[in-house]
Amino acid sequence: MAAEIITQISTTRVVEKIAESPFYIPMTGPAARPRRSLKHDDTFIVLDSHGDIGASAGGPDGLFNADTRYLARLEMVLDDVQPLLLGSNMRDDNSALTVDLTNSDVYRGGRLVLQKDTLHIVRSIFLWRGTAYQRIGLQNHGDHPASFDLTLLFDNDFADLFEVRGERRPRRGTGSSRLLGPTDVVLEYGGLDGQVRITGLHFDPKPTRLSVNAATYHFELAPKAVTSLFIAVSCNKPIMHKPVPFFRGLLAHRREMRRSTAGAGTIETSNNIFNEVLCQAMADLNMLMTETPQGRYPYAGIPWYSTTFGRDGLITALQMLWIDPRIAKGVLKRLAFFQAKSVDPLADAEPGKILHEMRGGEMAALREVPFAQYYGSVDSTPLFVLLAGHYFERTGDEATLAELWPSIEAALQWIDGPGDPDRDGFIEYQRATEQGLANQGWKDSYDAIFHADGRLAEGYIALCEVQGYVFAAKRLLARVARRLGHADRASRLDGEAETLRQRFEAAFWCEELGTYALALDGKKEPCRVRTSNAGQLLFTGIVREDRARLVAADLMSQSFFSGWGIRTVGKNEVRYNPMSYHDGSIWPHDNALIALGFARYGLKHSVAHLFKGLFDAASYMDLRRLPELFCGFQRERRRGPVLYPVACAPQAWASATPFTLVEAALGLEFDAARGEIRLRDPRLPEFLNEAILRDLQLGASSVDLRVRRHDGEVSLEVLRTRGQIQVSIVLTH
Numbered sequence: 001m002a003a004e005i006i007t008q009i010s011t012t013r014v015v016e017k018i019a020e021s022p023f024y025i026p027m028t029g030p031a032a033r034p035r036r037s038l039k040h041d042d043t044f045i046v047l048d049s050h051g052d053i054g055a056s057a058g059g060p061d062g063l064f065n066a067d068t069r070y071l072a073r074l075e076m077v078l079d080d081v082q083p084l085l086l087g088s089n090m091r092d093d094n095s096a097l098t099v100d101l102t103n104s105d106v107y108r109g110g111r112l113v114l115q116k117d118t119l120h121i122v123r124s125i126f127l128w129r130g131t132a133y134q135r136i137g138l139q140n141h142g143d144h145p146a147s148f149d150l151t152l153l154f155d156n157d158f159a160d161l162f163e164v165r166g167e168r169r170p171r172r173g174t175g176s177s178r179l180l181g182p183t184d185v186v187l188e189y190g191g192l193d194g195q196v197r198i199t200g201l202h203f204d205p206k207p208t209r210l211s212v213n214a215a216t217y218h219f220e221l222a223p224k225a226v227t228s229l230f231i232a233v234s235c236n237k238p239i240m241h242k243p244v245p246f247f248r249g250l251l252a253h254r255r256e257m258r259r260s261t262a263g264a265g266t267i268e269t270s271n272n273i274f275n276e277v278l279c280q281a282m283a284d285l286n287m288l289m290t291e292t293p294q295g296r297y298p299y300a301g302i303p304w305y306s307t308t309f310g311r312d313g314l315i316t317a318l319q320m321l322w323i324d325p326r327i328a329k330g331v332l333k334r335l336a337f338f339q340a341k342s343v344d345p346l347a348d349a350e351p352g353k354i355l356h357e358m359r360g361g362e363m364a365a366l367r368e369v370p371f372a373q374y375y376g377s378v379d380s381t382p383l384f385v386l387l388a389g390h391y392f393e394r395t396g397d398e399a400t401l402a403e404l405w406p407s408i409e410a411a412l413q414w415i416d417g418p419g420d421p422d423r424d425g426f427i428e429y430q431r432a433t434e435q436g437l438a439n440q441g442w443k444d445s446y447d448a449i450f451h452a453d454g455r456l457a458e459g460y461i462a463l464c465e466v467q468g469y470v471f472a473a474k475r476l477l478a479r480v481a482r483r484l485g486h487a488d489r490a491s492r493l494d495g496e497a498e499t500l501r502q503r504f505e506a507a508f509w510c511e512e513l514g515t516y517a518l519a520l521d522g523k524k525e526p527c528r529v530r531t532s533n534a535g536q537l538l539f540t541g542i543v544r545e546d547r548a549r550l551v552a553a554d555l556m557s558q559s560f561f562s563g564w565g566i567r568t569v570g571k572n573e574v575r576y577n578p579m580s581y582h583d584g585s586i587w588p589h590d591n592a593l594i595a596l597g598f599a600r601y602g603l604k605h606s607v608a609h610l611f612k613g614l615f616d617a618a619s620y621m622d623l624r625r626l627p628e629l630f631c632g633f634q635r636e637r638r639r640g641p642v643l644y645p646v647a648c649a650p651q652a653w654a655s656a657t658p659f660t661l662v663e664a665a666l667g668l669e670f671d672a673a674r675g676e677i678r679l680r681d682p683r684l685p686e687f688l689n690e691a692i693l694r695d696l697q698l699g700a701s702s703v704d705l706r707v708r709r710h711d712g713e714v715s716l717e718v719l720r721t722r723g724q725i726q727v728s729i730v731l732t733h
Contacts (some may be wrong), residue, residue, distance in 0.1 A: 001211065010683060021547045032056035034622070036090060036097050037302040037650070038254070040127040041290050042360075043067050044306050044539065045234060049088040050122040051099040051134075054155075060164050062301045063132050063199075065235035067361030069164060070199045073155040074233070076123070077134070078112075079148050083121055090623065092279060094287040095254055096126040106148060109541070118142040119221075128253040131234040135246050138228070140221040150210075152231065154198055154572035158189035160361040162369050166305060167254060169368065175304035181239065185212055186239055193365040199236040204244055230325030252408035255461075260296070261286050264324035265697065267662060274658075276616055278548045278623045281658045282482055284650035285320070286626060294337050301628055301648030310335055310355040311442060313651055316386050321387075321394050323357045324670050324699070329400055331485050338406035345432035348404040348440075352414030354384040356440075356473040372437045376427035378440045381411045382469035389476025396672030396699060401622050408477070415470055416496075420480055425503050426462040426520065427470055441466060442590075443533070443568065447575060448582040449519050452528045454490035454574040459522010462498035465533045467504050468540030470602035471497050475541070483673065514550045516543075530570035532590050538597025548601040555594065556606050563635025564617040578642075585644060588614060588626045589653035592660035599664040608685040611661045613688060617641045618658070620711065626654045662691065666707060668729075676726040679716060681733050684709040692719070701725040 007596060033048035033056045043065045047053055055062045056072035062072035076083065086100035101121040106114035122137040140146045158175060160167075180186055183206050207215040217229060232243035243249070251669050267278055289296045293306070299305070301314035313335070317328035340349040348356075356377035364372040373488040388408055392401045419427040429440040438446045441463045449457040478493035508516045510526060516534045517526035533684065534551045537543050543551065554560065559570040564577075565586040569576050578584045591614055598606040611639055613635075620640030628651035631642035647697040648654075662668075667680030684691065684707065694704045701723025708715045716729055 012259055017041075022502055030597060034056050034088075035059045036060070038094065038097060038125065038127045038132075039287050039299070039302055039306060040129065042306075043127055043132075044134050044302050044721050045125075045128050045305050047125065049085070049099070050076075050085055050101065051088070051097065051125060051426075053504065055082070062164065063112050063157075064161065064233065064303070064306070064670055065130060065232055067161040067359045067364065068197055069159045069161070069198070070156060070235040071132070071154065072157045072159070073153060074231075075153045077151050078103050078119070078121075079108075080151070081106060083119075084116070084512070086120075092283060093257060094283045095257055095673060096124060096250070099123040099125075103148070106225065111643075114146055114148055117140070119148075126250055126253055128249050128256075130237065131232055131249075133246050133249055134233075136229050136231070137226065138219065138221065139226045143223050146219065149218050149220075150214055150229075151214055152203075152582075154185075155213050156187045156189075156640070158187075158191075158197055160363040161359075162361070163303070167369070168347070169363070171391070173362070175518050179210065179212060180207045180239065182191050183211060185210065185215075187212075191362040191365075193362045195362065195365070198236055198239065200232075200237055200239065200241060202232045202234070204230040204232075206658055209423060211366055217692040222689075223318050223429075224460050227347055231549075235692055235720065239519060259285065259298075260289065260291075262327070264695070265322075266560040266694045267659070268692045268694070269688050271687050273619050273624070274688065276418050277615065277618045277626075277658050280624045280725040281626070281655045284655040285652060288650060288652050288655070291668055292330070292334055293378045294334035295662050298327060298328050298332050298652040301651035302655075304394050304646075305651070307360070308334065308338075308355065309355070311377050313379060314383040315356075315442075315589060315593070316652040316656050318383075318387055318390060318655060319532045319589070319660040319663075321390055322663050322670060323696075324620055328387055329397070330699065331392060332384070332388055332400070332404055336404055337378075338373060339407050339410060344375075345370070346370050346435060348377070348432050348436050349373070349415060349616065350418045351380065352410040352412075352418070354403075354411060356380055356437075369722060370433070376436045376440050377444075378419070378427060378463065379442065379466045381414055381471055381474045382427065382466060382678045383410050384408075385473035385477060388475060389480055392417075392480050392672075393476070394670045398484075412474075412477075415473075421460060424524070425500060426507070428462045429458040430460045430522070439535075443582040444579075445582045449582075450527060450529060450575055451521075451525070452574065457519055457521040461522065462505075462520040463533065464508050464518060465536040465540070467500065467508070468537045468542040471500050471542040472540040474500070504542060505544060505547075509547065516547075516551070529573050530559070531573075532560065532566050532568045532587075532594065535566060535594035535597055536590070538601060541600055543601075543656065545601065548597075549603070550605050551607050552598055552601065556609065558634070561610075561613070562586060562632055564613050564641045566594055567632040573678070579644070579671055581629070581644075584632045585629045586617075586632050586641075587629045587654075588657040588691075589660075592664075593663055594651075595664040599667055602681055603667070604733070605680055607661075607664045611665055611685045612670040612687060614661060615685070622649075625649055626657055627651060627655050665693070669730075672697055674726070675699065675701065675724055676732050677703065677726065679707070679714075680730045682707060682714045682716070682729060683712070683722075684714055694719075699723070703727055 045063045052075045055075040062069040103119045106115045120139045124135045137332040175189045177522045186200040208218045209216040247298040252305040284359045298316045313331040317331040338355045340353040353375040357374045359371040399550045474493045476492040483492035518531045519527045570586045627649040628647040666682045669678040704719040706717040
């Protein structure tokens, strides 16, 4: 008989929200156990090293789908005691987590009834199509029968992801829990948005005892005997839905993963540790890829950003364009589909703007947060045009470009119109409402844009690197227009880019600093602060040759370069803090774009030095995985880098960084019009003697290459070609 319990679900506030930063992510204490993440499309799960959810403090645990938590607790105990951890390992392709456990000493009535290390318990967990699957395998390695209870404790709060991050809500919906026969439990939540969200738990075989928050199995396990039980937790499936069997789902999931990753280029090097870094990065990127109606899209990161972000997707696609241009195609088509068509101040939307972020949770639906479809980024729109230009040069895909052309034109109209409200030739931002993000570049912390004396910039703000994005976008689009026979359009775009370059040099260059101002504030006063933003200017090509060398030298000085990477803010600036989010930390993707900038200006020694620092940092990281960011403390001998406590890992543009560093070092250029791949001033860092690049696609052709280091020079060997393709080394410096 079904039992039902009705409860009013409430969320405990973790920390008072910071007034200046309404979407701050709090950190209230250290994680008691390391966390592991799995993701499949719009569903992800955060578990601890034991395979539990909600059993230890300090982590954003849960099973999440579309920005809602569908399971807040799933803890396994043996006779009410937590088992002991033997090991916890992700599969190399991120398809599953395997946890090995054993029992602690079990006493009943003061008598030892099960000696520790008798049972081997293996938990195998994977996600597929909105369901978390788990197999628990048990084997008795003792010489006596083992009698014990295994209990799974479960619960849920249906918290919106922003609640998990620390946001308070005055009201919440109503939850209920009920049994559906001897093997199934349903948890339901009626939201204030009128949506009913359902979590279904299915147990196989039938538990000995089942309630709305616990499933208990009693085992009498003979010596050497083996047994298994299975749990499936589904998000928003029909109530009578029965998940596919564990092993059938696992095989189907792995087949899908293999199909989705086929066709991308690969890299193998002479350095085994760097190979591990590359394999982990590619596995992370593949896990973050999400099938959408417009194509595959790299969600930004787990746990806080597992959704469509415009800026993150665009930069990730730029970073991976040389090795897999299909990512860019999916990103461009999805962002074109969601391009703003009207004015909406709460969403910071204006016609032509490209999406910043979209959310599917209850708080977004109720507009308690403005992110259902939010357009509050100043750089997504020029980056969209920039990526479209690079994609066409990389692939020659005229059909996709023609499909995107109306969106490209709308983006340019926004850049030259509403994006420049005072018509001074610079693209600027100011949030439309107090609910929006105060800063709308990639450094979007409330305190990230400031003057030399520490004052925060106010009014309409023109960021330096965003002007560079516009310059590069127009230059690229001019080349595209010229190739397509639109000579007049190309000339206009070239003229606009050159005018912007001249105005930019006059307004942003700070002779006394030897670098470019971070931004202009609403009074056109430069923020005379030395930041990594100037390094991204090199990536865009807007910088004069002589000044590029000054900027690069500054970024590689001890003020910026920690030995692990380049800090976001120089050490001598008033707001410098190596433990901050944007004011002195190290972001791998930022360093990757700076490396491309160094390569553009022929500064390959700096590329190699930066490459080595980031490689060394990755070699210390858990799973060899570069996180979203880490602290900017100076490198010390025989010590690894200092981690940032709430950094996302994996994060898409951090995962793409090793591939961008390879691109920068080798000077890879793809010319679809000529069917040619060029290596411009290639140089391998000292830790790589050889790199083999396979299946580099150019149109219908492909090639395999081997590059070898010989002191400061390299040699190139073409291993195999398919179709018509040319490969050359170009030496200019």
